[in-house]
Amino acid sequence: MKHHQQTIKTPVSCSGVGVHSGKTVNLSIKPAPVNHGIRFVRVDLPGAPGVTAHFNNVVDTSLATVIGAEGCIVSTIEHLMAGLTGMSIDNAIVEVDAYELPIMDGSAGPFTTLIKSAGTLSQEGAKCYFKVNDPISLNENGKSVTIYPADEFRITCTIAYDHPLIGTQTCNFAIDRETFEKEISAARTFGFLHEVELMKRYGLARGGTLDNAVVIDGDRVLNDGGLRYPDEFVRHKVLDCIGDFSLIGMPIMGHVVASKSGHAFNHAFLEKFFEEKASWDTCTLAPDPA
Numbered sequence: 001m002k003h004h005q006q007t008i009k010t011p012v013s014c015s016g017v018g019v020h021s022g023k024t025v026n027l028s029i030k031p032a033p034v035n036h037g038i039r040f041v042r043v044d045l046p047g048a049p050g051v052t053a054h055f056n057n058v059v060d061t062s063l064a065t066v067i068g069a070e071g072c073i074v075s076t077i078e079h080l081m082a083g084l085t086g087m088s089i090d091n092a093i094v095e096v097d098a099y100e101l102p103i104m105d106g107s108a109g110p111f112t113t114l115i116k117s118a119g120t121l122s123q124e125g126a127k128c129y130f131k132v133n134d135p136i137s138l139n140e141n142g143k144s145v146t147i148y149p150a151d152e153f154r155i156t157c158t159i160a161y162d163h164p165l166i167g168t169q170t171c172n173f174a175i176d177r178e179t180f181e182k183e184i185s186a187a188r189t190f191g192f193l194h195e196v197e198l199m200k201r202y203g204l205a206r207g208g209t210l211d212n213a214v215v216i217d218g219d220r221v222l223n224d225g226g227l228r229y230p231d232e233f234v235r236h237k238v239l240d241c242i243g244d245f246s247l248i249g250m251p252i253m254g255h256v257v258a259s260k261s262g263h264a265f266n267h268a269f270l271e272k273f274f275e276e277k278a279s280w281d282t283c284t285l286a287p288d289p290a
């Protein structure tokens, strides 16, 4: 676990299209001071309004995670948030010139590479964690999320699809920079061809292509080159979990066990987490030995 807050060393940028809007968007990540958190700024709007990446600011979770405050809406933040959290970045300003973040290749890989290229700056401020002392659980309609006490941030994720290509998959990772980069960041979002076609008919997924999602038709993957990991589907759910749980506002010391969860359910869990204040506290770690 890291003892100091971190930001990036130098500004970095990329551009791409929003998966739902189909609109081109330019994105820049810039360093930010201690206790700033991750804040999105809409540089295309008058006065460049901003919104902090926090679950209190979540306004929609139906297709993607959308945050908003005072005339500033930013959509599809989950994969970038996973990239920042996975790479242990606490403080950053993210500037965008459209409402939806670029989908890139449907994973957090391009964001992770970008953040890595920016370099990491250790800051003069202790990293503060949510430390889980007693399990907190949310169960509903066969979906469940429980967080258990642990001295690291660990995620165990299970998905169960009545589909021969996916079926039931479980994976379990302690999330640190190396594991995130190697095992999780490149896992892409996925969908079924009939769903994608339906979404397009309703004006959604306008930017969705085989370049930014794994698409399944019948019992085969349509993408050239197939899957990046044999269990890429569940690894992407871990990636989504990291992004969703990052909206808690600080790193977590605890073991998240999620089954059949998604953005909306993860968000509901965060609300429950904050109701159960007796089950956790906040802590910093002793400084690194000199």
Ligand SMILES: [Zn+2]
Residues within 6 Å of the ligand: 078, 079, 189, 236, 240
């Ligand atoms: Zn996702």
